[in-house]
Amino acid sequence: GAVVSQHPSRVICKSGTSVKIECRSLDFQATTMFWYRQFPKQSLMLMATSNEGSKATYEQGVEKDKFLINHASLTLSTLTVTSAHPEDSSFYICSALYTGNTIYFGEGSWLTVV
């Protein structure tokens, strides 16, 4: 199947700093990517839909100024958590839309804010 790579897999940052997570489609072009957050023992929560060359569409309740999404190329979308706080600690996962119908997920990034 298609491959989506996410980096870093784990990151620890200090409260108040920003951290960037990258999501790459390795063997296909993805005009649409998605970003999710998942807290322990809870379901995936869609944060935003990222479209190449345009602004991301954020889900209700997700602060767009705090979670900056950039999708500048057909193979790369980035999520920047700005001014991170301990409550932002979570598992962040991206996915990319393949052939317009199937999505493939990145491996996820564990963020710990201390």
Add this chain to the structure above:
Amino acid sequence: RKEVEQDPGPFNVPEGATVAFNCTYSNSASQSFFWYRQDCRKEPKLLMSVYSSGNEDGRFTAQLNRASQYISLLIRDSKLSDSATYLCVVKRNNNDMRFGAGTRLTVKP
């Protein structure tokens, strides 16, 4: 009401059992349907797409009922390795994917 709803679970079944999960969706314009599997602390992986005529992949059978707006997943002869969370995913006609909350399955020896 959530757009995609699943059986809350958890389902705890013995090895060899047959277990079924249901998922309902509210948007009648939804076009494509999938089941994903997520292991603990891992990313979801595509288990199977769901086609209107129903489809089978080994021990797994998926069905779609557009009139009633639900999809199902049947697992026969459960294995210990089937223990995971199963996510129902529905795609609208504009690349918008919606996830169910997931149903946790534990298969016990």
